[in-house]
Amino acid sequence: MPILSPAEPPVEGLPPTALQGATATLLLTLAARAGSESVIAASAFSDPEARRIAAELPYDLSAGTGDEAFVRGVVLRAALIDRMAAEFFAAHPLGIGITLGAGLCTRRTPSGMALRGYVRNDAMVGRIKGLDVVWHRALRRGYGWIFPCAGGVFNIGVGITHSRADAPDVNLRELFATFTRLYPPARELMEGGEALGPLKGAPLRCSLEGAKWSRPGLLVAGEAAGSTYLFTGEGIGKALETGMLAAQAIAEGRDQRQGDAQVRARYEAALHALKPRFDAYEQANRINNHPWLADLLIWRARHSESVRNRLSGVIEETHTPRNLVTAGGLLRTLLPSA
Ligand SMILES: Cc1cc2nc3c(=O)[nH]c(=O)nc-3n(C[C@H](O)[C@H](O)[C@H](O)COP(=O)(O)OP(=O)(O)OC[C@H]3O[C@@H](n4cnc5c(N)ncnc54)[C@H](O)[C@@H]3O)c2cc1C
Numbered sequence: 001m002p003i004l005s006p007a008e009p010p011v012e013g014l015p016p017t018a019l020q021g022a023t024a025t026l027l028l029t030l031a032a033r034a035g036s037e038s039v040i041a042a043s044a045f046s047d048p049e050a051r052r053i054a055a056e057l058p059y060d061l062s063a064g065t066g067d068e069a070f071v072r073g074v075v076l077r078a079a080l081i082d083r084m085a086a087e088f089f090a091a092h093p094l095g096i097g098i099t100l101g102a103g104l105c106t107r108r109t110p111s112g113m114a115l116r117g118y119v120r121n122d123a124m125v126g127r128i129k130g131l132d133v134v135w136h137r138a139l140r141r142g143y144g145w146i147f148p149c150a151g152g153v154f155n156i157g158v159g160i161t162h163s164r165a166d167a168p169d170v171n172l173r174e175l176f177a178t179f180t181r182l183y184p185p186a187r188e189l190m191e192g193g194e195a196l197g198p199l200k201g202a203p204l205r206c207s208l209e210g211a212k213w214s215r216p217g218l219l220v221a222g223e224a225a226g227s228t229y230l231f232t233g234e235g236i237g238k239a240l241e242t243g244m245l246a247a248q249a250i251a252e253g254r255d256q257r258q259g260d261a262q263v264r265a266r267y268e269a270a271l272h273a274l275k276p277r278f279d280a281y282e283q284a285n286r287i288n289n290h291p292w293l294a295d296l297l298i299w300r301a302r303h304s305e306s307v308r309n310r311l312s313g314v315i316e317e318t319h320t321p322r323n324l325v326t327a328g329g330l331l332r333t334l335l336p337s338a
Contacts, residue, residue, distance in 0.1 A: 143159060173199065231281040277320065
């Protein structure tokens with residue numbers, strides 16, 4: 001990968017930092033578009049706006065056009081997206097184009113990864129009735145789950161979650177194999193079942209962290225804002241909730257004739273109000289990191305219906321995981337209730 005070096009002399013007021021590795025890739029597409037005419041005739045593709053931006057940057061982007069195949073790939077993709085956008089706006093003249101990838105992400109790594117598949121197994125219908133979440137020493141740093149969908153189909157998967165830079169080196173396919181070996185219902189589901197497609201994985205972004213929540217003209221909702229719970233990996237409902245809060249902030253701002261800054265402030269205040277719940281799930285994630293804690297809780301849950309209810313409540317969101325793994329909270333959970 002070419003390293004983009006600072007231009008000489010640097011533009012006043014901007015740092016002449018050399019971009020390397022991942023950060024260098026951020027400018028490669030721009031470099032290819034700005035310099036495409038050295039590879040492809042201007043009559044076939046030309047991007048004056050990319051040239052204007054490139055000229056204002058304090059970097060020498062010439063290395064970005066060294067790889068002709070890369071430039072052709074960028075140009076083909078840009079031309080395709082231009083054509084799709086032109087067709088869309090021809091059909092929807094009042095449509096709005098929104099630029100995604102708006103530079104609001106501040107994280108380098110996700111908060112976790114998860115992998116799941118769908119399996120049909122009629123023999124398991126009625127045997128796995130609700131959401132099963134499994135913590136086990138052998139699944140250290142993660143957990144497994146199974147839940148029934150309609151028509152004898154089950155969703156089965158594994159996830160690992162971690163805090164910030166504490167990313168464990170775990171192979172999710174191996175974790176899945178361990179889960180389906182050690183947990184009897186998972187083993188039976190897989191052995192007698194028919195996989196409906198391959199296992200698929202994706203990153204998780206959690207704890208309402210890792211991104212700015214807004215900038216002028218833009219509100220960030222869903223996982224882009226880190227809207228998934230760290231401990232459980234539950235994110236669909238949370239993503240919807242942040243989307244609804246964004247819509248509410250916009251609608252109320254419009255009704256009250258508020259400007260952009262007030263709409264942003266309203267939305268960010270709503271996310272701040274949710275943050276303590278996300279922090280509680282982040283705190284509870286210690287269970288994923290310390291299987292002995294899980295062992296202790298599971299042992300206690302086997303002997304106490306109230307502890308079982310409390311743990312299910314955390315998954316079902318009727319009970320906050322706050323204090324679940326603090327010294328006081330553990331003590332309350334572990335001691336028999338009066
Ligand atoms: C294996 C796995 C299992 C999960 N299981 C559950 C579960 O059982 N329950 C639960 O609640 N949560 C679950 N989650 C978490 C849940 O999937 C996410 O929290 C949720 O999908 C987030 O929704 P979202 O709309 O914010 O983001 P996404 O679902 O990621 O949607 C974002 C969309 O934007 C598109 N996109 C990205 N960049 C661009 C771009 N530049 N231009 C155009 N489009 C773009 C993406 O392709 C994607 O379609 C699971 C996650 C994984 C990985």
